[in-house]
Amino acid sequence: MGHKILIPTPLRVYAGKQDVVEAEGRTVGELLANMTAEYTDLRHHLYTEDGKLRSFVNIYVNDDDIRYLEKEQTPLKPGDTVSIIPSVAGGGRA
Amino acid sequence: MAAEKPRVVTGTRPTLVLRAEADSGIRRHGREAYPHECCGALIGREQLVMEALALPNATGEGSRRRFLVRPVDYRAAERRAAALGAALLGFYHSHPDHPARPSPYDLDHAWPVFTYVIVAVEGGEPRALTSWRLRDDRSAFDEEPVVVEEPKAAGGRRQAAGEA
Numbered sequence: 182m183g184h185k186i187l188i189p190t191p192l193r194v195y196a197g198k199q200d201v202v203e204a205e206g207r208t209v210g211e212l213l214a215n216m217t218a219e220y221t222d223l224r225h226h227l228y229t230e231d232g233k234l235r236s237f238v239n240i241y242v243n244d245d246d247i248r249y250l251e252k253e254q255t256p257l258k259p260g261d262t263v264s265i266i267p268s269v270a271g272g273g274r275a
Numbered sequence: 276m277a278a279e280k281p282r283v284v285t286g287t288r289p290t291l292v293l294r295a296e297a298d299s300g301i302r303r304h305g306r307e308a309y310p311h312e313c314c315g316a317l318i319g320r321e322q323l324v325m326e327a328l329a330l331p332n333a334t335g336e337g338s339r340r341r342f343l344v345r346p347v348d349y350r351a352a353e354r355r356a357a358a359l360g361a362a363l364l365g366f367y368h369s370h371p372d373h374p375a376r377p378s379p380y381d382l383d384h385a386w387p388v389f390t391y392v393i394v395a396v397e398g399g400e401p402r403a404l405t406s407w408r409l410r411d412d413r414s415a416f417d418e419e420p421v422v423v424e425e426p427k428a429a430g431g432r433r434q435a436a437g438e439a
Contacts, residue, residue, distance in 0.1 A: 190353065190363045191386040226387070237384060239346045246346065266349050269366050270334070271381040271391070272312055272341035273373035
């Protein structure tokens, strides 16, 4: 059974203009791999060239940041919702 | 310090329209946060910003020159947009005593699709307000013209850039 993945506004254009997509996976890493296999344009916005999640991409399982769980090895239970949440940052002087 | 001259709207770039309350809200937030940077979300439809939602600046790198929107606040902004039947169009932030132009740091941290509004705050007073959008190849920002929608009684629109 698939899990829902909530897509943030700036990435929807790379996910068929959808705000929610579904994919299967036993862990967060598997889920994201399956999702990006289908929506390939999402890959370079989520991952660096060496395959690591970008530091300004936050992945939540329900209300918890996977950095404080088991990162991409975080297991998924039926009904869990995964959210991709951008860190928005900037500032004036270098 | 003198405000920058208003820009002339030319070409085919889409123009960002700010409701008058959104424009005044961004400027007020910039003034109140000075000398620190303020930040918030732009909520609206297509190129119309209906609401500027003030958010806390959560940076740990020095809020006089940086801003950070926490994930919990990002999610609150998406929820607010959905509740209004609108979209999250982007974010605004202030540049205290610094021009209203994106910094290299802004470029490094920008997302596609979003509109980024910057208001310069000079000595505590909001001045130039500009809007920017990341190029698809992430190489640079393109500026988009900004106009402010006058309250209904007044009618019409005025240009935003350069106003104090």
